[in-house]
Amino acid sequence: xxxxxxxxxxxxxxxxxxxxxxxxxxxxxxxxxxxxxxxxxxxxxxxxxxxxxxxxxxxxxxxxxxxxxxxxxxxxxxxxxxxxxxxxxxxxxxxxxxxxxxxxxxxxxxxxxxxxxxxxxxxxxxxxxxxxxxxxxxxxxxxxxxxxxxxxxxxxxxxxxxxxxxxxxxxxxxxxxxxxxxxxxxxxxxxxxxxxxxxxxxxxxxxxxxxxxxxxxxxxxxxxxxxxxxxxxxxxxxxxxxxxxxxxxxxxxxxxxxxxxxxxxxxxxxxxxxxxxxxxxxxxxxxxxxxxxxxxxxxxxxxxxxxxxxxxxxxxxxxxxxxxxxxxxxxxxxxxxxxxxxxxxxxxxxxxxxxxxxxxxxxxxxxxxxxxxxxxxxxxxxxxxxxxxxxxxxxxxxxxxxxxxxxxxxxxxxxxxxxxxxxxxxxxxxxxxxxxxxxxxxxxxxxxxxxxxxxxxxxxxxxxxxxxxxxxxxxxxxxxxxxxxxxxxxxxxxxxxxxxxxxxxxxxxxxxxxxxxxxxxxxxxxxxxxxxxxxxxxxxx
Amino acid sequence: xxxxxxxxxxxxxxxxxxxxxxxxxxxxxxxxxxxxxxxxxxxxxxxxxxxxxxxxxxxxxxxxxxxxxxxxxxxxxxxxxxxxxxxxxxxxxxxxxxxxxxxxxxxxxxxxxxxxxxxxxxxxxxxxxxxxxxxxxxxxxxxxxxxxxxxxxxxxxxxxxxxxxxxxxxxxxxxxxxxxxxxxxxxxxxxxxxxxxxxxxxxxxxxxxxxxxxxxxxxxxxxxxxxxxxxxx
Numbered sequence: 001x002x003x004x005x006x007x008x009x010x011x012x013x014x015x016x017x018x019x020x021x022x023x024x025x026x027x028x029x030x031x032x033x034x035x036x037x038x039x040x041x042x043x044x045x046x047x048x049x050x051x052x053x054x055x056x057x058x059x060x061x062x063x064x065x066x067x068x069x070x071x072x073x074x075x076x077x078x079x080x081x082x083x084x085x086x087x088x089x090x091x092x093x094x095x096x097x098x099x100x101x102x103x104x105x106x107x108x109x110x111x112x113x114x115x116x117x118x119x120x121x122x123x124x125x126x127x128x129x130x131x132x133x134x135x136x137x138x139x140x141x142x143x144x145x146x147x148x149x150x151x152x153x154x155x156x157x158x159x160x161x162x163x164x165x166x167x168x169x170x171x172x173x174x175x176x177x178x179x180x181x182x183x184x185x186x187x188x189x190x191x192x193x194x195x196x197x198x199x200x201x202x203x204x205x206x207x208x209x210x211x212x213x214x215x216x217x218x219x220x221x222x223x224x225x226x227x228x229x230x231x232x233x234x235x236x237x238x239x240x241x242x243x244x245x246x247x248x249x250x251x252x253x254x255x256x257x258x259x260x261x262x263x264x265x266x267x268x269x270x271x272x273x274x275x276x277x278x279x280x281x282x283x284x285x286x287x288x289x290x291x292x293x294x295x296x297x298x299x300x301x302x303x304x305x306x307x308x309x310x311x312x313x314x315x316x317x318x319x320x321x322x323x324x325x326x327x328x329x330x331x332x333x334x335x336x337x338x339x340x341x342x343x344x345x346x347x348x349x350x351x352x353x354x355x356x357x358x359x360x361x362x363x364x365x366x367x368x369x370x371x372x373x374x375x376x377x378x379x380x381x382x383x384x385x386x387x388x389x390x391x392x393x394x395x396x397x398x399x400x401x402x403x404x405x406x407x408x409x410x411x412x413x414x415x416x417x418x419x420x421x422x423x424x425x426x427x428x429x430x431x432x433x434x435x436x437x438x439x440x441x442x443x444x445x446x447x448x449x450x451x452x453x454x455x456x457x458x459x460x461x462x463x464x465x466x467x468x469x470x471x472x473x474x475x476x477x478x479x480x481x482x483x484x485x486x487x488x489x490x491x492x493x494x495x496x497x498x499x500x501x502x503x504x505x506x507x508x509x510x511x512x513x514x515x516x517x518x519x520x521x522x523x524x525x526x527x528x529x530x531x532x533x534x535x536x537x538x539x540x541x
Numbered sequence: 542x543x544x545x546x547x548x549x550x551x552x553x554x555x556x557x558x559x560x561x562x563x564x565x566x567x568x569x570x571x572x573x574x575x576x577x578x579x580x581x582x583x584x585x586x587x588x589x590x591x592x593x594x595x596x597x598x599x600x601x602x603x604x605x606x607x608x609x610x611x612x613x614x615x616x617x618x619x620x621x622x623x624x625x626x627x628x629x630x631x632x633x634x635x636x637x638x639x640x641x642x643x644x645x646x647x648x649x650x651x652x653x654x655x656x657x658x659x660x661x662x663x664x665x666x667x668x669x670x671x672x673x674x675x676x677x678x679x680x681x682x683x684x685x686x687x688x689x690x691x692x693x694x695x696x697x698x699x700x701x702x703x704x705x706x707x708x709x710x711x712x713x714x715x716x717x718x719x720x721x722x723x724x725x726x727x728x729x730x731x732x733x734x735x736x737x738x739x740x741x742x743x744x745x746x747x748x749x750x751x752x753x754x755x756x757x758x759x760x761x762x763x764x765x766x767x768x769x770x771x772x773x774x
Contacts, residue, residue, distance in 0.1 A: 111554065112553065112554035113554040115555075115564045115568065116564070116565075116568060117552075117554070119568075176575055179571075180568055180571045180572060180575075181568075183567070183571055184564045184567050184568045184571070185564075187564070187567055188555070188560050188563060188564040188567070189554070189555070189560075189564075214571055214574060214575055215574070215575075215578060216578075217575070218575040218576070218578035218579040218581075219578055219579075219581065219582055221579055222578075222579050222580070222581070222582030222583060223582055225713075225717075226582065226583075226586065226713070229671075229709070229713060233671050233672045233677065233678065233709065234671075234672040234673060234674050234676050234677035235671045235672055235673075235677075235705070235706065235709030235710075235712075235713065236672070236673040236674070236677070236703055236705055236706045236709060237586055237590070237706065237709065237710070239674075241674065242673040242674050242677070242703065242705070242706075243673060243702060243703030243705075243706055244703075244706070245589070245593075248586070248589055252582055252585070
């Protein structure tokens with residue numbers, strides 16, 4: 001049995017929690033409390049999510065009809081670039097680790113804080129500075145290269161590429177600092193008795209993510225610096241007119257950006273593992289396999305970047321090797337999915353909002369993952385490369401996967417860090433709306449892609465119009481779903497019922513402490529002598 | 542003189558001072574890994590262009606003065622020694638020695654930058670700067686170069702494909718490294734001031750150790766840059 005004896009407090013009187021223990025704007029702006037930093041991250045990530053969402057809806061509205069619908073072609077190029085850059089760098093990468101991870105990871109470990117609270121706060125401010133520079137670039141000429149900044153176009157266009165690239169460079173440091181903090185925290189601040197194989201799978205996933213953040217992000221940093229040097233000094237490394245090699249940029253860029261897709265999705269795997277165990281009222285099936293498969297993905301994920309260059313003149317042999325390695329990634333990923341499904345089997349499934357998001361995730365991620373295998377097949381990729389099929393594939397993974405896991409996790413831990421229960425009815429409707437809208441928006445794009453519709457095009461042939469219209473209408477429904485989610489969560493702050501310590505009958509440490517937790521997280525030091533999902537007291541591991 | 546080290550309490554969220562210093566060192570090592578990967582992009586660019594332009598690398602690298610590079614290599618290796626001795630003095634609670642060794646390390650960093658300044662200004666003088674094409678700054682003063690390296694070298698230089706790329710890589714690598722030297726010197730100044738105040742003792746010295754680790758990495762990167770850039774072929 002896990003030991004935790006809270007020190008006694010006055011009966012009938014609520015001890016202060018991290019929201020009300022100190023007051024005033026300065027107590028937030030200068031806070032070193034991981035929970036407050038996580039809440040501030042959460043607010044910024046949602047603001048950026050809405051901004052990127054508005055760009056997406058504008059892009060979809062423009063594509064409602066062939067030819068001009070609402071904006072000119074140049075504006076359209078800027079809109080899809082901003083949508084991609086904002087969603088990748090400001091939303092998905094920080095979403096789960098920096099907001100939920102910051103709040104929950106120390107609680108799940110039974111720690112008082114992360115290892116380096118000042119670095120944590122610095123990471124937040126670096127994020128804010130990067131975000132402000134990114135927003136500034138919108139007003140200083142915007143960017144029209146796509147979020148991948150491919151050379152030679154990005155070194156010759158007059159739009160403010162350097163500003164946006166500088167923003168991404170700065171945001172990288174924020175991500176590195178978060179990863180560094182999590183690794184040190186996991187190594188040094190686990191509660192007594194919490195061995196590595198007694199850590200919740202959310203922690204394992206954040207740990208694997210942190211390793212990728214540490215090893216990949218600096219390479220993006222230097223790549224973006226080289227891009228700026230190319231634009232400002234014309235050093236000639238990427239610009240073919242000056243003797244440079246534009247494909248070298250693609251190699252550098254994807255050496256970061258492919259592992260970065262695992263920075264985006266692996267934390268989602270962690271959330272789903274915790275949720276599926278809790279709402280099946282059952283210990284997770286294949287705990288070690290799931291934990292180690294995160295590490296496996298982190299390692300193999302570094303060796304597959306070349307599958308973005310099947311059509312860039314990469315040698316056939318290199319293409320075959322990268323294709324084979326990409327198929328290899330399917331193994332640890334399938335291990336996770338099969339173990340999750342095995343956890344559901346004979347579980348006592350409780351269908352609350354976080355569980356609906358979890359089931360949505362399983363469907364959407366399965367489709368996203370399997371279509372990834374189509375794209376890893378070289379001969380098929382020659383046809384599908386740079387079509388809407390690719391767009392649909394990565395939205396199923398990044399949005400259907402990561403964002404559904406993020407929002408599911410948000411509903412799950414919301415009662416813990418706010419102390420309030422949201423409306424289950426509104427939460428379920430929001431989830432259903434988003435799920436239907438999502439499949440209309442991106443399901444139709446698989447068909448568009450197979451039919452040959454290239455991505456990023458402003459105009460299209462008449463035969464693509466019906467499917468584009470389905471996609472656009474779907475995107476409005478999807479937008480409505482996320483808007484309902486936001487209302488559902490915010491409304492709970494004023495009229496939600498008190499959550500109590502453990503509303504979901506969860507087994508991990510964060511549910512032992514009051515909701516919301518006190519500044520020190522636990523009134524005494526919890527100790528651990530069993531696995532994280534063990535529901536049978538006294539049964540050992 | 543009061544000695545705060547005797548009353549230093551570790552940060553409250555660590556179970557013990559040892560956990561704090563171990564976490565700090567782990568954090569520093571992870572940070573050093575990110576630094577190596579930051580430079581790795583430049584090393585890869587170097588490798589790619591040296592592979593495709595071997596003659597160009599061999600010729601253009603003669604624009605660098607290997608003697609100045611060698612002097613700077615010596616200076617940095619010596620500074621690594623004094624840094625290590627500084628950490629050891631801090632561990633042994635020898636405040637005076639710690640201050641002395643850290644000050645020498647700081648001076649070595651400054652000496653390195655002075656030599657680098659002369660190397661850079663010579664290149665500005667000769668117009669051997671990064672950037673090809675009409676907008677770049679590669680605009681060599683061939684008369685001065687002929688005077689310095691001989692007419693044959695200038696003919697060779699003129700015949701090369703994209704000589705500005707080597708100089709671009711040179712400036713990026715040494716520039717980024719130079720920036721790290723400056724950051725290292727700021728960090729050394731910080732621990733030097735704290736050492737003068739008497740903050741460190743055998744019970745609490747991990748800040749000196751972490752700054753030392755960083756400084757050794759800065760040296761180590763230079764030890765790779767020197768042969769790769771100055772001693773081609």
